[in-house]
Amino acid sequence: MNSNLARLAALVIAVVALATLPFWAHDPYQVHLATLIGSYWVLVAGLNLVVGYTGLLSIGHVGLLAIGSYAFAILAGQHGVNPYLAMLAAGAIGGICGFVLGLPSLRLPGFYFAMATMAFSMIVSEFLLAQDTLTGGGAGTSVPAFTPPFATPNGLFWLVMLIAAIVTWLTWNVARLMWGRAAIALRDSDVAAASVGVPVFSIKLIVYTFSGITAGVAGSLFGSLQSYVTPETFNFELGLFFFICIVIGGRGAIVGPLLGTVVLTALPEVVAPLAKLGQFFYGALLLLVVLLVPEGIGNLFAILREKIRPRRLEKHVVDPDLARLTSAIRSTPVS
Amino acid sequence: MNSNRNYRALRTTGGPSQTVPSASARPSSQAAVVRRGELIAKGVTRRFGSVVAVDSVSLTVKAGEIHGLIGPNGSGKTTFLNLLTGYYRVDEGQILVDAEDLTAAPVQRRPHFGIARTFQKPRLLGTLSVLDNAMLGGWEHAQSGFLETALALPRALREDREQRELATELLHGVGLGNILQRQANLLDHAEQRFLEIARGLAVRPSFILLDEPAGGLTEHEIEQLARIVITLRDCGIGVLIVEHHTDFVFRICNRVTTLNLGKMIKHGTPEEVRNDPEVIRVYLGA
Numbered sequence: 001m002n003s004n005l006a007r008l009a010a011l012v013i014a015v016v017a018l019a020t021l022p023f024w025a026h027d028p029y030q031v032h033l034a035t036l037i038g039s040y041w042v043l044v045a046g047l048n049l050v051v052g053y054t055g056l057l058s059i060g061h062v063g064l065l066a067i068g069s070y071a072f073a074i075l076a077g078q079h080g081v082n083p084y085l086a087m088l089a090a091g092a093i094g095g096i097c098g099f100v101l102g103l104p105s106l107r108l109p110g111f112y113f114a115m116a117t118m119a120f121s122m123i124v125s126e127f128l129l130a131q132d133t134l135t136g137g138g139a140g141t142s143v144p145a146f147t148p149p150f151a152t153p154n155g156l157f158w159l160v161m162l163i164a165a166i167v168t169w170l171t172w173n174v175a176r177l178m179w180g181r182a183a184i185a186l187r188d189s190d191v192a193a194a195s196v197g198v199p200v201f202s203i204k205l206i207v208y209t210f211s212g213i214t215a216g217v218a219g220s221l222f223g224s225l226q227s228y229v230t231p232e233t234f235n236f237e238l239g240l241f242f243f244i245c246i247v248i249g250g251r252g253a254i255v256g257p258l259l260g261t262v263v264l265t266a267l268p269e270v271v272a273p274l275a276k277l278g279q280f281f282y283g284a285l286l287l288l289v290v291l292l293v294p295e296g297i298g299n300l301f302a303i304l305r306e307k308i309r310p311r312r313l314e315k316h317v318v319d320p321d322l323a324r325l326t327s328a329i330r331s332t333p334v335s
Numbered sequence: 336m337n338s339n340r341n342y343r344a345l346r347t348t349g350g351p352s353q354t355v356p357s358a359s360a361r362p363s364s365q366a367a368v369v370r371r372g373e374l375i376a377k378g379v380t381r382r383f384g385s386v387v388a389v390d391s392v393s394l395t396v397k398a399g400e401i402h403g404l405i406g407p408n409g410s411g412k413t414t415f416l417n418l419l420t421g422y423y424r425v426d427e428g429q430i431l432v433d434a435e436d437l438t439a440a441p442v443q444r445r446p447h448f449g450i451a452r453t454f455q456k457p458r459l460l461g462t463l464s465v466l467d468n469a470m471l472g473g474w475e476h477a478q479s480g481f482l483e484t485a486l487a488l489p490r491a492l493r494e495d496r497e498q499r500e501l502a503t504e505l506l507h508g509v510g511l512g513n514i515l516q517r518q519a520n521l522l523d524h525a526e527q528r529f530l531e532i533a534r535g536l537a538v539r540p541s542f543i544l545l546d547e548p549a550g551g552l553t554e555h556e557i558e559q560l561a562r563i564v565i566t567l568r569d570c571g572i573g574v575l576i577v578e579h580h581t582d583f584v585f586r587i588c589n590r591v592t593t594l595n596l597g598k599m600i601k602h603g604t605p606e607e608v609r610n611d612p613e614v615i616r617v618y619l620g621a
Binding site for chain 2: 170171173174177178179181182184185188189191192193194195196197198199200206207210252317318319320321322324325326327328329330331332
């Protein structure tokens with residue numbers, strides 16, 4: 001109970017600290033950075049269900065992010081659609097694209113699926129370049145701001161935080177209930193998953209579609225924050241970046257990938273005085289994490305605790321309670 | 336968003352000890368489970384290239400009965416079990432549950448027909464707790480779709496609570512009640528085997544197929560396994576055991592089938608099978 005209380009307290013403190021960030025931040029750039037992390041997280045949270053839970057190697061979500069950004073820019077900017085409606089539409093378009101991409105490619109095993117998602121992000125990039133009447137081609141297109149009350153940079157920050165909180169809550173529910181167990185079963189043993197009736201393909205497709213929706217919404221927020229996007233904004237490195245955030249953070253958890261997103265986004269900025277070494281630190285961090293804590297930085301504390309004070313697993317003799325077994329089996333209503 | 340989990344009303348045939356919900360059963364809103372009477376294989380054949388792994392085997396697992404499947408290595412026992420559970424496609428013959436033909440049903444549809452199984456090499460989710468592993472078995476009975484779950488609507492939460500209760504009871508029942516929160520990859524071999532049985536029971540099956548459940552267990556653990564299997568039988572579940580421990584099989588089974596080179600060579604009571612000259616010649620030894 002105590003640890004639950006501590007967790008709740010930590011959550012409340014984090015929420016209050018984040019909500020008041022614009023008031024205590026030193027300069028607007030920090031708010032910008034926090035907004036960027038938040039909009040990345042909207043995508044990564046959804047992708048986390050795909051990569052961290054279901055165990056699919058999707059490295060092409062940047063394509064879905066681009067689709068979200070451009071859908072938002074075209075709808076809200078060129079056609080004057082209400083930006084909030086445009087954001088929902090971008091989410092829907094992202095979901096449809098995720099579904100259409102997943103339908104053929106989710107049947108592919110591991111690395112082939114990864115290659116299909118990579119190919120998808122390249123196709124999106126080429127498509128954006130080619131359709132220059134719609135997207136502005138290589139010159140890019142401007143992305144409008146949201147309307148009040150979220151029109152200012154601080155307003156956008158709060159909007160992003162609100163949506164990030166909602167998406168986190170949704171994925172947390174999925175992860176802790178039956179669907180989370182089924183997803184992890186697909187990751188760790190699809191044979192066992194099928195043996196208890198988990199419909200392998202439909203779970204993958206539904207989870208992937210959901211991640212497309214969050215990527216579409218994230219694209220609107222990200223685009224609006226950048227205020228101008230070109231196909232080059234959505235390069236393949238960004239797609240790999242999202243995937244790495246999850247792997248660095250640790251699979252099968254939500255806090256880990258969140259930490260991963262924060263650290264990997266903020267790191268190049270924190271070491272800004274050594275700007276030339278930014279990439280070096282990024283690479284060094286990756287190497288350190290992969291070598292020292294392959295379980296992910298989200299599990300750092302658990303691993304340290306285990307190192308310092310290892311739990312002893314006392315051997316116990318399996319002793320069935322047959323009366324309880326009988327009543328458990330018979331408790332099921334039979335038609 | 337929901338996969339096909341409609342429970343069609345099915346004709347139920349009465350097994351010898353048809354399970355009736357006891358008066359003490361906790362009031363529950365769980366979806367009712369259809370009790371089936373017989374899992375039938377009719378002339379089932381499976382070839383791998385030119386090798387006939389299973390050659391026209393017929394066998395019936397009845398509710399409330401323990402059926403042993405024995406034979407030398409490579410006689411097709413596990414292949415046959417994989418045919419019953421849909422991991423392999425049947426080349427010839429039929430697999431039925433009562434009057435329903437499930438020959439063409441994919442693996443993931445078999446639990447719908449009341450079939451659960453365990454694996455020769457336990458397949459657990461190593462990073463999850465014992466309790467979560469057992470709860471996974473309840474998937475077939477969870478009706479909540481993705482959106483319902485994501486929004487934590489009341490039905491999703493209620494189903495989760497019910498699954499947790501049932502899994503907890505089953506785990507206490509098989510003797511793992513004191514390690515509900517232990518991570519599954521920290522379990523020893525016997526604990527893994529018993530957890531697989533608990534997960535299979537969370538499917539609320541009419542039939543459970545155990546693939547070498549006694550493999551790697553100590554004498555004492557085999558004894559506990561025997562008591563569990565007998566309890567399942569008494570609860571009206573049909574049990575099919577693929578096993579090399581022949582004393583274990585002859586002691587607890589009601590009927591035994593012997594395979595050799597994919598063919599059925601003897602079928603009958605443990606007494607009849609044990610004394611059959613052909614079985615002694617190819618498998619038991621003099």
